[in-house]
Amino acid sequence: MNNVNDTAAVKYARVPTQHTYNDDVFPQIVVNNDNCKTVADTVEFVKANQAELEAQLAKAGALLFRGFPIDSAETFDVFSAGFGYPNFTYQESLSNAVRINFTERVFTANEAPKDVEIFLHHEMAQTPISPSKLFFFCQYAADEGGATPLCRSDKLFEALKAENPELARDFKEKGLKYTTTMPAANDANSGQGRSWKSTLSVESVEEAEAKLQELGYSWQWMDDGSLKAITPVLPAVIELDDGSETFYNQLIAAYMGWKGVRENPSSAITFGDDSAIPKEGLERVAELSEDFTFDLEWQDGDVAIVDNYRAMHGRRPYSGDRKRVVLVALVASER
Ligand SMILES: [Fe+2]
Numbered sequence: 001m002n003n004v005n006d007t008a009a010v011k012y013a014r015v016p017t018q019h020t021y022n023d024d025v026f027p028q029i030v031v032n033n034d035n036c037k038t039v040a041d042t043v044e045f046v047k048a049n050q051a052e053l054e055a056q057l058a059k060a061g062a063l064l065f066r067g068f069p070i071d072s073a074e075t076f077d078v079f080s081a082g083f084g085y086p087n088f089t090y091q092e093s094l095s096n097a098v099r100i101n102f103t104e105r106v107f108t109a110n111e112a113p114k115d116v117e118i119f120l121h122h123e124m125a126q127t128p129i130s131p132s133k134l135f136f137f138c139q140y141a142a143d144e145g146g147a148t149p150l151c152r153s154d155k156l157f158e159a160l161k162a163e164n165p166e167l168a169r170d171f172k173e174k175g176l177k178y179t180t181t182m183p184a185a186n187d188a189n190s191g192q193g194r195s196w197k198s199t200l201s202v203e204s205v206e207e208a209e210a211k212l213q214e215l216g217y218s219w220q221w222m223d224d225g226s227l228k229a230i231t232p233v234l235p236a237v238i239e240l241d242d243g244s245e246t247f248y249n250q251l252i253a254a255y256m257g258w259k260g261v262r263e264n265p266s267s268a269i270t271f272g273d274d275s276a277i278p279k280e281g282l283e284r285v286a287e288l289s290e291d292f293t294f295d296l297e298w299q300d301g302d303v304a305i306v307d308n309y310r311a312m313h314g315r316r317p318y319s320g321d322r323k324r325v326v327l328v329a330l331v332a333s334e335r
Contacts, residue, residue, distance in 0.1 A: 143320020
């Protein structure tokens with residue numbers, strides 16, 4: 001890792017695997033200028049340079065902070081709170097993943113088993129309520145593997161438009177509907193094992209139905225007590241402030257990772273008009289995404305901020321005795 005720009009308040013670094021788009025890097029890497037000895041110093045540094053850091057994040061889609069004194073859920077809470085963004089709690093989210101809260105703001109990233117790959121997605125883009133930014137904190141990196149792949153969705157959609165304008169137009173104009181099945185009880189062994197009671201923050205069938213109605217879902221109760229829910233039409237593509245379009249959806253994760261979807265995509269996702277999404281199209285999108293993906297190889301103490309609209313994230317499988325601990329704090333949308 002080489003340091004660049006040594007005299008400025010904000011010090012950046014380069015790694016060989018970083019992507020470059022025109023003059024911009026992805027992700028941008030901020031390193032300690034040696035003045036941040038404590039988390040309080042770090043928050044002061046953030047506040048003093050927030051405009052520059054936010055401009056970098058807006059351009060890059062992801063910022064990595066390396067070498068700062070952040071070493072626990074508590075210091076991560078203080079660091080992420082230092083930006084002053086509105087908190088997005090796990091409880092109020094409709095996330096399908098089972099997670100554990102450490103502080104009001106901080107919880108575990110997906111608890112799925114270490115050999116399970118979590119494929120690229122925008123956090124909660126398959127629900128009507130999603131966070132605008134994600135903070136990740138690596139308390140302990142895995143012995144081997146466990147990177148967080150980050151993918152530039154705006155570049156991916158640009159590539160798709162160039163290669164298959166009809167399909168790109170269908171995504172943009174029709175939007176998507178997602179079908180998910182929420183189990184009767186939490187299943188920690190699944191990447192999406194959160195029960196319907198927990199997902200919807202309800203206690204009874206009546207409350208669940210009222211909540212689904214309010215969110216515009218349709219639903220069906222299954223014999224085993226699980227709940228099959230279909231979203232209202234959600235966007236597949238959104239336009240960002242700078243005019244770029246981003247592939248803001250859950251298609252890759254669903255196609256690559258949701259049970260049975262690769263065989264029959266329309267069991268889980270359709271276009272907004274209920275028509276089927278061509279399987280070859282999904283296959284190709286998943287392939288194309290690899291060109292725009294950077295693997296964030298965690299070091300202990302790293303913190304990343306990901307613009308949830310511009311960049312997707314996932315989790316590579318990992319191995320070894322060391323327990324990988326990556327914590328998350330989410331920022332509510334102001335859109
Ligand atoms: Fe995620």
